[in-house]
Amino acid sequence: MLGISHTQCGDQFTVALNGELALDTVEAFHDVMDRRAPQTEQVVFDCAGLFFADSTGVNALLQAALRLKRRGVAAEVVNLNDDLREMLDVTGFFEVLGSA
Amino acid sequence: MGATSTSAPWPCQEPNAEEWARELRFAARVQETLLGRRTATVPGMVAFGQSVPQFAVGGDCFDLIPLPEGGLRIVIADIMGKGFGAAMLMAMFRSAARIVSAYGTPPGKTLCQLNEYFYPDLQKLESFLTVACADYHPDQREVVLASAGHPYPLLLRPNSRHQEPVKVRGVSLAMLPAATYREVCLPVSDGDRLLFYTDGLVEARNAEGQEYAIRGLTSAFSALGHLEAPEIVEGLLGAVASFTRPCSVRDDVTLVVTQFGPVSEGP
Numbered sequence: 253m254l255g256i257s258h259t260q261c262g263d264q265f266t267v268a269l270n271g272e273l274a275l276d277t278v279e280a281f282h283d284v285m286d287r288r289a290p291q292t293e294q295v296v297f298d299c300a301g302l303f304f305a306d307s308t309g310v311n312a313l314l315q316a317a318l319r320l321k322r323r324g325v326a327a328e329v330v331n332l333n334d335d336l337r338e339m340l341d342v343t344g345f346f347e348v349l350g351s352a
Numbered sequence: 353m354g355a356t357s358t359s360a361p362w363p364c365q366e367p368n369a370e371e372w373a374r375e376l377r378f379a380a381r382v383q384e385t386l387l388g389r390r391t392a393t394v395p396g397m398v399a400f401g402q403s404v405p406q407f408a409v410g411g412d413c414f415d416l417i418p419l420p421e422g423g424l425r426i427v428i429a430d431i432m433g434k435g436f437g438a439a440m441l442m443a444m445f446r447s448a449a450r451i452v453s454a455y456g457t458p459p460g461k462t463l464c465q466l467n468e469y470f471y472p473d474l475q476k477l478e479s480f481l482t483v484a485c486a487d488y489h490p491d492q493r494e495v496v497l498a499s500a501g502h503p504y505p506l507l508l509r510p511n512s513r514h515q516e517p518v519k520v521r522g523v524s525l526a527m528l529p530a531a532t533y534r535e536v537c538l539p540v541s542d543g544d545r546l547l548f549y550t551d552g553l554v555e556a557r558n559a560e561g562q563e564y565a566i567r568g569l570t571s572a573f574s575a576l577g578h579l580e581a582p583e584i585v586e587g588l589l590g591a592v593a594s595f596t597r598p599c600s601v602r603d604d605v606t607l608v609v610t611q612f613g614p615v616s617e618g619p
Contacts, residue, residue, distance in 0.1 A: 275433065304563075306555065306603065307432040307482075314527075315478050339551075343482060343501035344523025344531075351528065 254280050255301065263293040270301030273309030281309075285316045295320050300331035305339070314345055321352040380408035383439065387446075391582065392416035394424045395490040396615035397540075400581035401428075401548075401608035404589065410604035411438025411481075412550045413446050420456040423489045427453070428502065428608055429525075430550040431481040438604075445470065445481065459485040459498035463533040467500065467525050474526035481525045484548055488540075490615050495540055498533040500525040503551055506570065508577040510543030515570050518546075544612045545577050545584065552603030553588070556596050564595050581609040 254277035255270035267284060271277070289295065297313060305313070317327040327349070332340065340346060367375065389402045401414040411431040419425055427449050431438045448469055452462050462485055474480060484502035488495050497505065501524030504517035522533040540546070549569070556564040572591040576584045585607045592601060 304555070307430070307480075307551070311432050311478065311480060342503065342521060343480075344521075344527055347523050348527045 253277065256280050256284055258284055258288060260290060260292070264296060265289055265292045265294070266296045266298055268298040268301065272304040272306075273302060273313065274304065274306040275308040278308055278312040281312050281316070285319075292325065294326040294328070297327070297329045298331050299329060299333075299336065302336065303333065305336060310340060310343060310345060314348060317349055318352050321349075376408050379436070379439070383409045387413055390414075390416055392418070392424055394418070394422065394488065396493065397424060397488050397490070397610055397612050398581050399424060399426060399488075399608060399610045400585055401426075401606065402585050402589065403604070403606040404601075405434075405439075405604045406552070406600075406602060407435050409436055409439035410434055411442050412552070412604040412606040413442045414548070414606050414608050415446060415449060416608075417450060417453045419487060419489075420454065422491070423487060425453050425459075426486045426488070426548060426608055426610065427483065428548045428550065428606060429481055429483040430502070430552075430604070430606070432479045434604060441474070441477075441479065441481070445483075449483075449485075458535065459487055459496055460533040460535040463498050463500050463522060463525065464531065467528070467531050467533075470526045471529050480527050482551075483525050484520075486546075486548070488610065493540055493612075493615065495538045495546065495610075496535050497538060498522060498535045500531075500533060501527075503549060503554070505549075506547040506573060507538065508545045508547070508573060509541070510578075513574045515547075515573060540612045542613050545573075545581070546610045546612075547573055547584070547588075548608040548610075550604065550606040552601060552605040553592060553607065555603060556592050556601045556605070557599065558596050559599050564592055568592075568595060581611045584609045584611075 253271045257268045259266050320327040387403050391400045399416050403412050414428040417425040431441050482501040484499045486495050486497040497520045499520045500522045506515040508515045520536040523531045554566050576587040
């Protein structure tokens with residue numbers, strides 16, 4: 253299950269992810285990013301409540317962040333737990349995001 | 353259902369249930385015959401691998417490729433997603449890896465070349481894959497490893513209950529148009545065991561939602577590490593099955609174990 257909520261504060265749009273970002277839950281994430289994310293200067297993906305992500309989920313997060321960056325929007329992924337941070341680090345997630 | 357080509361210049365017929373079932377059986381046979389279980393032996397090392405897809409076919413693969421100058425290459429890969437689409441891409445990858453390996457290209461450069469080759473296509477699909485590539489050289493008694501975002505292999509020395517993750521890193525394949533992959537050189541000795549795996553193994557969940565996790569894997573590997581490579585693989589798969597029972601594993605799972613022994617005779 254994926255719980256997803258979003259808030260806007262000034263120029264920052266925050267997407268809070270809770271639960272699992274995986275093959276069977278990414279549609280809800282795509283829905284928020286494709287239809288509800290406003291034109292803004294910064295998007296923050298708050299992963300404080302995220303405890304699992306498979307390769308599909310990791311890719312969804314990465315592609316969303318890369319699309320934002322290509323549009324000139326600052327994208328940041330924050331509050332990952334240690335296991336998820338390590339997993340994303342090993343896959344090169346942060347290296348790719350940093351080079352975009 | 354939209355399973356037929358939208359670009360064909362003639363009317364396409366949707367397969368019926370029997371046709372789909374026949375296609376599925378053939379796909380499963382291809383998967384099992386070419387990608388299921390395999391062993392390879394070179395002086396000083398025996399390798400055994402097994403791949404278990406979640407569905408009839410999957411997005412994991414492994415290969416054991418003899419090197420031109422002697423020795424053996426282990427390749428293990430995991431493409432984003434599962435099922436038929438992932439399996440098609442993985443079949444492409446397996447062939448490309450074999451072709452590059454035939455030239456004796458070292459692991460780091462192999463990953464560079466594969467990355468350049470696959471980036472244009474996988475970018476269109478917004479997909480990527482993780483790969484570990486390891487060459488065992490009998491003369492030097494060492495394993496040279498490179499990784500594209502793959503989980504760290506685990507090294508178990510004899511008479512040790514603790515494993516060392518072999519921390520070799522690199523960006524996943526097809527995430528960047530160009531990438532460099534550094535190599536790690538690992539000396540090996542008689543009795544060592546090296547385990548490669550895909551993340552489906554550690555992400556397996558039981559009915560309570562608990563993950564098998566790296567802790568489960570290292571505990572089982574320690575208990576089984578004195579056995580021969582095929583028995584270790586069988587034991588680890590059995591351990592995960594016991595952990596998740598009565599649930600099934602939700603992802604493709606692939607394991608390769610290499611065991612090292614005296615070069616002058618088989619291990």
